[in-house]
Amino acid sequence: MKEFLVEITTTVPDGTDPAEVERRRAAEAVRAAELAATGHLTRLWRPVGELRSIGLWRADDEADLHEKVLGTLPLRSWMTLAVTPVEPHPNDPGTRDAA
DSSP states (O other), X not given: XXXXXEXXXXXXXXXXXXXXXXXXXXHHHHXXXXXXXXXXXXXXXXXXXXXXXXXXXXXXXXHHIIIIIGGGOTTGGGEEEEEEEEOOOTTOGGGSOOO
8 A cells, every 4th residue: 555644734614513413523533433444544644733733644655545534524625635655765764663
């Protein structure tokens, strides 16, 4: 699988029923857990003081990421995405062999 850094900004449309927002957020948490269990969502961060997230996601390719992974998120219709394909760096300390 390929890896992607995805920045997500979610904007709830004005006038949306708060119960609908809560329902979708609860469903989003469930779906994120499912995607983590299948290896599609590796890490997820929220920048301090901001209402956006940055995640490391995995999919076969970018089309698969959009269609089969991110497209299944309950909040997707309210999201703006910035997707950057990434690959391991030769100096990544997380990939060095233990001495």
